[in-house]
Amino acid sequence: MRARLWVSWLVALWCLVYAGRAGARTLTLDEAVRHALNNSPLMRAARYSTKALKARLLKAKSAQWPRADLVGLIAPMPAQRGNAIKGYTDLGQWGYFVFTRIEGIIPIYTFGKISALKTAARYGVQVGRYREAIARAQVVLQVQSVYYAALGAKAVLDALKDGRKYINKAGKRLKQLEQEDDPDFDPVDKMKFRVFRSQYFSQTALAQSMVDKALDALRVLTGLDDVQLPSGLAPLAWKRKKREYYTGEALKHRPELMALNAAVAAREAQVRLRKAAFFPDLYVTGRFQIGHSNVADPQGSPFADDPFNTYSAAGALGLKMDLDIGGKVADLDRARAELSELVAKRDALRQGIELQVMKALKDIDLYRKQLGYAKTAMKAAKSWAIAESDLYDNGFCGIKDLTDAVVQYYKSRFDYYNSVARFNIAVMRLQQVIGNTWKGHK
Amino acid sequence: MNTRAWIAILLMVWIPGGLYAKTHKHATPMSVLKQKYLEMKKVIKKYPDQRVMRDHLRQIMETFIDYEQLSALTLPGTWDKLKKKQRKEFVDQFKQMIQRTYVNKFNANQKFSITYNGKVKYMKGGKAFVSTTIHSGRSEAQVDYSFHKKRGKWWAYDVIIDEISMMRKYRRQFVRIVRRSGFDSLLNKIRNLNIRRRKEAQQQEKADASKGAQSEP
Structure with missing residues (x-):
C-alpha cells in the first residue's frame, strides 16, 4: 500500500514536471508581437492619452449646448x-x-468660437490616435529586433553545438595517437587542440548567454513566462523598389508625420479661435x-x-465680450507662433524621413551584400571543414589544418547568422520608416 | 545435336546478350546516377541496422565508382611505374578508405532528396559531368560526378562535394607523401589506417552487442 502511494506520488510529480516543460511554448514572431502589443505600457499610456483627448472633444462639443x-x-x-x-x-x-x-x-x-474649439479637439483626438500608432510601431520594431537577434544567437549556438562532434573526433584521434605512440603524434598538437577546445567552449558560453539575454528581453516584452525560440533563421524575402517609392510611402503613412499634420490642423483651429475671441458671443x-x-x-x-x-x-x-484686448492680442500671437513652430517641425520631419529612408535602404543594401559574402564564405568554409575532417580522419592532415578549417567554418556561420539578423532587422526598420503598419509576418 | 537444338542454344545466348547490349547502349551518366540514387534510397529505407545498410551502400558504390581510375589519378607519375600487384593492393586499400569515409556519412532512415542540376555535360575523351544537389533536412550539398566510359559502361571516377574534388584532395596529400617517403610508405599508411579502423569498428560492434544484451530483460 505504501509502495503504491509512493508510485502515485512519483507519477504525479513526473506529470507536473512534464506539464511544466510542455508549457514552454515556441514563440513565432507574430505571436511575440501580438503579446508585446497587449503587454506594452507604452501602448497603454498612448491609449489613455487618446481617451483624455476624447474627453476634451466631448467638452468642446458641449459648448454649443444650452447650459x-x-x-x-x-x-x-x-x-x-x-x-x-x-x-x-x-x-x-x-x-x-x-x-x-x-x-x-x-x-x-459665437463668431466661430465653438466650431474652432470642436475642430481643435477633433484634431487633438487624431493626434492621440497617431501617437498610438507611433507607440505601436516602436513596440513592433523593438520586438522584431529582439526576436531576430535571438534567432541569430540561437542559430549560432545550434551550429556550435552541432560542431561538438568535430571536437570529440579530433580529441579522440589525438588521444589514440598518443596512446599508440604513433609517429604522427605531435605533443604540440595537444596544446593546439586544448586552445581550440577552450575557445570553442568560450564561444558556446557566449552564444548561450546571448540567447538567454534575448529570451529574457522577449519574456519582459511579451509578458510570457516561458518562451522558446524556433530553430533556423532565414533572410526575409524582400524586393527593392526605387527610393522615391519608399519616400512617397513614408510621407503618406508615417504616423509621426500624420500626427504633426493633425497637430498643425488643431493649431490652425486654435488660431481661428483666438481671432474669434475679438468678437462677442450672442x-x-x-x-x-x-x-x-x-x-x-x-x-x-x-x-x-x-x-x-x-x-x-x-x-x-x-x-x-471680454474687453482684455491686450491679452487677446498676446494669445493670438502665441497661437500663431505655435502654429509656425509646428509647421517648421513638420518640414524638419519630412526632411528627416527622406534621410531615414536613404539610411534604411543603404543599410539593407549593405547587409544584403554582407549576407551574400557571408553565405559564400560559409559554404566554402563548410566544404573546407568537411574536406579537412575527412583528411584528418584518415591521417592525411594535422590538427591545425582541421581546427583552422573548423574555426573558419564556425566564424563564417556566426557572420552569416549575424548578417541575416541584421538584414531582417534592417528590412523591418525600413517598414517602420515608411509607416507600414504591422499586419503579421509571412 | 540437331540443327534445332543449335538454333535454340544460339537464341538463348544471343537474345539476353542483345538485350544487355541495348540497355547499356542507351544508359547515360544521368540514368546511371538516377538508378544508383534510387538503389541507395531503397537501402537506407530498407535496412534499419546501420552496419547492414552501410555494407549494402558499399556494394552499390562498387557498381558505379571506378576505383582503379580514381587511384591512378591520385598518383600521377607514380601509377605507371607500379607493378600490377602494387596497383591492385593500392586500389583495394584506397577503396576501403574511401568507402568507409563516405558510407559513414549515411544514417539509417536518413531522408534525403536529389535535384539534378541541368543536363549531362559531355566532354572530350569520352568523359561526362553530372551535377546534383542533395537535400537532407535543412542542409544541402552540391555533389557532382565525373564519369568516363569503360567497357561500354559509364563509371564515376571522381566525386566533387561542394566544389572539392575527392580525387584532387587525396592527390595532393598522396603526391606529398610519395615524394617525401615513397609509394610503400603511402600504402603502409593507408593499410595501417584500414586495419586500425576495422579493429575500432569491431570493438564498437562488440560494445554495442554487450549494451544490447544488458538492456534486454
Missing part, C-alpha cells in the same frame, strides 16, 4: 412679521424657508426663481424686496 445653473435650498427660519417699513423677527416662532433658482443660457452665435438667457416661507409675512408692495415670498421668471437676448 443651466440650478440653486435650491431649504432652511429653518424664525418668523418675519410686519412689512418693509415696520417689521420684526419673532424668535418665539420658527418655520422653514425654501428657495429654488434656475438660470439658463443658449449660445446663438446668446439667449432665461431665469426662473421661487422662494417661500411659512413664517414670513408677504409684502404687498411690488417695490419691496421679499425673498421669502417670491416668484419670478425672465428671458433676454444677451451679448458677452
Whole structure:
C-alpha cells in the first residue's frame, strides 16, 4: 500500500514536471508581437492619452449646448412679521424657508468660437490616435529586433553545438595517437587542440548567454513566462523598389508625420479661435426663481424686496465680450507662433524621413551584400571543414589544418547568422520608416 | 545435336546478350546516377541496422565508382611505374578508405532528396559531368560526378562535394607523401589506417552487442 502511494506520488510529480516543460511554448514572431502589443505600457499610456483627448472633444462639443445653473435650498427660519417699513423677527416662532433658482443660457452665435474649439479637439483626438500608432510601431520594431537577434544567437549556438562532434573526433584521434605512440603524434598538437577546445567552449558560453539575454528581453516584452525560440533563421524575402517609392510611402503613412499634420490642423483651429475671441458671443438667457416661507409675512408692495415670498421668471437676448484686448492680442500671437513652430517641425520631419529612408535602404543594401559574402564564405568554409575532417580522419592532415578549417567554418556561420539578423532587422526598420503598419509576418 | 537444338542454344545466348547490349547502349551518366540514387534510397529505407545498410551502400558504390581510375589519378607519375600487384593492393586499400569515409556519412532512415542540376555535360575523351544537389533536412550539398566510359559502361571516377574534388584532395596529400617517403610508405599508411579502423569498428560492434544484451530483460 505504501509502495503504491509512493508510485502515485512519483507519477504525479513526473506529470507536473512534464506539464511544466510542455508549457514552454515556441514563440513565432507574430505571436511575440501580438503579446508585446497587449503587454506594452507604452501602448497603454498612448491609449489613455487618446481617451483624455476624447474627453476634451466631448467638452468642446458641449459648448454649443444650452447650459443651466440650478440653486435650491431649504432652511429653518424664525418668523418675519410686519412689512418693509415696520417689521420684526419673532424668535418665539420658527418655520422653514425654501428657495429654488434656475438660470439658463443658449449660445446663438459665437463668431466661430465653438466650431474652432470642436475642430481643435477633433484634431487633438487624431493626434492621440497617431501617437498610438507611433507607440505601436516602436513596440513592433523593438520586438522584431529582439526576436531576430535571438534567432541569430540561437542559430549560432545550434551550429556550435552541432560542431561538438568535430571536437570529440579530433580529441579522440589525438588521444589514440598518443596512446599508440604513433609517429604522427605531435605533443604540440595537444596544446593546439586544448586552445581550440577552450575557445570553442568560450564561444558556446557566449552564444548561450546571448540567447538567454534575448529570451529574457522577449519574456519582459511579451509578458510570457516561458518562451522558446524556433530553430533556423532565414533572410526575409524582400524586393527593392526605387527610393522615391519608399519616400512617397513614408510621407503618406508615417504616423509621426500624420500626427504633426493633425497637430498643425488643431493649431490652425486654435488660431481661428483666438481671432474669434475679438468678437462677442450672442446668446439667449432665461431665469426662473421661487422662494417661500411659512413664517414670513408677504409684502404687498411690488417695490419691496421679499425673498421669502417670491416668484419670478425672465428671458433676454444677451451679448458677452471680454474687453482684455491686450491679452487677446498676446494669445493670438502665441497661437500663431505655435502654429509656425509646428509647421517648421513638420518640414524638419519630412526632411528627416527622406534621410531615414536613404539610411534604411543603404543599410539593407549593405547587409544584403554582407549576407551574400557571408553565405559564400560559409559554404566554402563548410566544404573546407568537411574536406579537412575527412583528411584528418584518415591521417592525411594535422590538427591545425582541421581546427583552422573548423574555426573558419564556425566564424563564417556566426557572420552569416549575424548578417541575416541584421538584414531582417534592417528590412523591418525600413517598414517602420515608411509607416507600414504591422499586419503579421509571412 | 540437331540443327534445332543449335538454333535454340544460339537464341538463348544471343537474345539476353542483345538485350544487355541495348540497355547499356542507351544508359547515360544521368540514368546511371538516377538508378544508383534510387538503389541507395531503397537501402537506407530498407535496412534499419546501420552496419547492414552501410555494407549494402558499399556494394552499390562498387557498381558505379571506378576505383582503379580514381587511384591512378591520385598518383600521377607514380601509377605507371607500379607493378600490377602494387596497383591492385593500392586500389583495394584506397577503396576501403574511401568507402568507409563516405558510407559513414549515411544514417539509417536518413531522408534525403536529389535535384539534378541541368543536363549531362559531355566532354572530350569520352568523359561526362553530372551535377546534383542533395537535400537532407535543412542542409544541402552540391555533389557532382565525373564519369568516363569503360567497357561500354559509364563509371564515376571522381566525386566533387561542394566544389572539392575527392580525387584532387587525396592527390595532393598522396603526391606529398610519395615524394617525401615513397609509394610503400603511402600504402603502409593507408593499410595501417584500414586495419586500425576495422579493429575500432569491431570493438564498437562488440560494445554495442554487450549494451544490447544488458538492456534486454
